[in-house]
Amino acid sequence: MDALETLSRTFLDFGAMVQVLPQLLRVGLLNTLIISVSATVIGIVLGMLLAICSISPTRWLRLPARAFTDLFRGLPAILTILLIGQGLARFSQEIFGPSPYPLGIFALSLISSAYIGEIFRAGIQSVEKGQLEACRALGMGYARAMALVVVPQGIRRVLPALVNQFIAIIKDSSLVYFLGLLVGERELFRVGQDAAVLSGNLSPLVAAGVFYLIITVPLTHLVNFIDERFRSGRRKATAPTSGLKEIEEMDNGVAVNTPAGVGH
Amino acid sequence: MSAKTSFDSKRRAPETGVPFQGASLELRNLSLAYGQIQVVRDMSLTVRPGTTTCIIGPSGSGKSTLLRGVNRLHEPASGDILVGGRSVLDDPPDALRRRVGMVFQHFNLFPDHTALDNVALAPWHVKGKGRKAARHLAMERLRDVGLEERSEHRPRDLSGGQQQRVAIARALAMEPEIMLFDEATSALDPELVKGVLDLMAGLGASGMTMLVVTHEMGFAKKVADQVVFMDEGEVVEVGEPERLFNDPQSPRLQRFLSEVL
Numbered sequence: 114m115d116a117l118e119t120l121s122r123t124f125l126d127f128g129a130m131v132q133v134l135p136q137l138l139r140v141g142l143l144n145t146l147i148i149s150v151s152a153t154v155i156g157i158v159l160g161m162l163l164a165i166c167s168i169s170p171t172r173w174l175r176l177p178a179r180a181f182t183d184l185f186r187g188l189p190a191i192l193t194i195l196l197i198g199q200g201l202a203r204f205s206q207e208i209f210g211p212s213p214y215p216l217g218i219f220a221l222s223l224i225s226s227a228y229i230g231e232i233f234r235a236g237i238q239s240v241e242k243g244q245l246e247a248c249r250a251l252g253m254g255y256a257r258a259m260a261l262v263v264v265p266q267g268i269r270r271v272l273p274a275l276v277n278q279f280i281a282i283i284k285d286s287s288l289v290y291f292l293g294l295l296v297g298e299r300e301l302f303r304v305g306q307d308a309a310v311l312s313g314n315l316s317p318l319v320a321a322g323v324f325y326l327i328i329t330v331p332l333t334h335l336v337n338f339i340d341e342r343f344r345s346g347r348r349k350a351t352a353p354t355s356g357l358k359e360i361e362e363m364d365n366g367v368a369v370n371t372p373a374g375v376g377h
Numbered sequence: 378m379s380a381k382t383s384f385d386s387k388r389r390a391p392e393t394g395v396p397f398q399g400a401s402l403e404l405r406n407l408s409l410a411y412g413q414i415q416v417v418r419d420m421s422l423t424v425r426p427g428t429t430t431c432i433i434g435p436s437g438s439g440k441s442t443l444l445r446g447v448n449r450l451h452e453p454a455s456g457d458i459l460v461g462g463r464s465v466l467d468d469p470p471d472a473l474r475r476r477v478g479m480v481f482q483h484f485n486l487f488p489d490h491t492a493l494d495n496v497a498l499a500p501w502h503v504k505g506k507g508r509k510a511a512r513h514l515a516m517e518r519l520r521d522v523g524l525e526e527r528s529e530h531r532p533r534d535l536s537g538g539q540q541q542r543v544a545i546a547r548a549l550a551m552e553p554e555i556m557l558f559d560e561a562t563s564a565l566d567p568e569l570v571k572g573v574l575d576l577m578a579g580l581g582a583s584g585m586t587m588l589v590v591t592h593e594m595g596f597a598k599k600v601a602d603q604v605v606f607m608d609e610g611e612v613v614e615v616g617e618p619e620r621l622f623n624d625p626q627s628p629r630l631q632r633f634l635s636e637v638l
């Protein structure tokens with residue numbers, strides 16, 4: 114029984130959890146959301162740019178986009194965050210002041226843009242070639258055809274993957290703590306960890322974990338919901354109909370000169 | 378043949394009395410290639426204004442590629458294309474495509490848009506008509522193809538035949554001088570084929586210049602002014618349908634007709 118009690122005191126000390134709760138809510142949750150949402154928004158903008166470059170007919174757009182994607186998708190997130198957070202600190206200081214917070218967001222944005230760019234690229238490339246062709250046949254330029262017809266379809270198809278990516282970013286946002294955040298800038302993990310160190314008890318970290326789950330679990334279900342919905346479409350079940358009705362419809366609606374008995 | 382037409386009124390050209398003023402189309406020694414492989418070789422063809430030319434031939438003979446060459450979805454390797462007597466190869470391809478409508482085998486409607494928006498999109502964004510004017514125009518074209526009541530349906534809620542008619546309306550909304558049909562009825566259920574063919578025949582009878590790749594020999598026989606038989610990337614035989622179908626000269630056409638008729 115001793116072991117069980119020790120475990121429960123280590124992980125489930127409600128007193129310690131309640132104590133850290135206000136900070137988790139007011140500081141940790143807020144910062145986690147600020148970091149992940151900004152990194153996702155910037156990542157979506159950069160990612161779209163990357164996707165468009167990487168499918169461009171122009172090699173000089175394609176190659177840099179590929180290199181960028183390979184680099185930031187291939188490196189461990191922590192390495193990128195440290196290199197950027199510390200390496201660019203001097204430049205960032207002039208703009209944002211001493212806090213590494215903006216650089217953390219920037220590093221996460223670069224990482225997420227590499228993934229999101231690939232998601233967008235896959236989505237756009239999954240749109241049938243006939244769509245672009247139909248646009249071109251109507252006299253639309255490439256850029257306009259992509260913007261009006263192809264890209265929106267591609268985005269819609271990858272919404273579930275985008276939500277997944279957002280979940281990954283939320284979790285990765287905990288890595289920003291390596292840059293040494295100010296007290297008011299700490300995200301969920303750091304708040305939990307600080308409290309755990311102070312109290313010599315892991316329960317505050319467990320509480321932080323619960324907060325992550327509160328955000329991520331509903332999102333995973335949202336993914337499933339979106340996925341389901343888009344796979345089955347919004348098409349409502351309809352009563353059986355007849356192709357013959359359609360022929361009547363033609364007869365009523367169309368009044369073009371029609372040579373009798375064309376076709377069959 | 379009924380004389381009533383909804384393509385009339387405003388669109389009717391007063392001097393000729395036909396609703397469409399199709400342009401002439403001339404291909405001069407046109408060649409199309411995929412890399413090193415020539416798919417269409419040295420093709421010459423004249424389509425008079427307001428007439429219908431059907432292209433028939435076995436699969437892989439280059440019919441569809443030829444059609445895509447005419448509006449430069451496939452850039453010609455050599456030769457010339459003349460619309461209304463003027464070469465179009467020096468102009469930007471988009472300018473040509475605004476004058477030449479195309480209908481695809483698989484419709485290629487925009488699934489996120491309603492039937493009306495499918496038709497209105499190009500007049501709005503390409504021709505620069507206002508949104509309202511474009512939608513008004515689109516509604517008229519949908520009425521022409523008998524789909525006014527389905528204007529708010531999305532493609533997935535329409536049958537294949539209806540989708541293809543929307544696609545025809547979409548091409549017509551750009552007020553083309555020439556219409557290209559690439560096996561427009563090949564993907565349709567049999568009972569829906571006739572409706573689309575009738576619509577196409579109606580367009581032809583209303584003065585549109587049409588180049589039609591088809592496997593519907595009945596259509597070619599009854600509607601075409603001229604039939605082109607292509608095989609292995611070349612024109613093998615050209616003629617009026619009656620002559621071509623009843624008295625084929627080349628062994629290849631004889632063989633082809635014996636297989637399909």
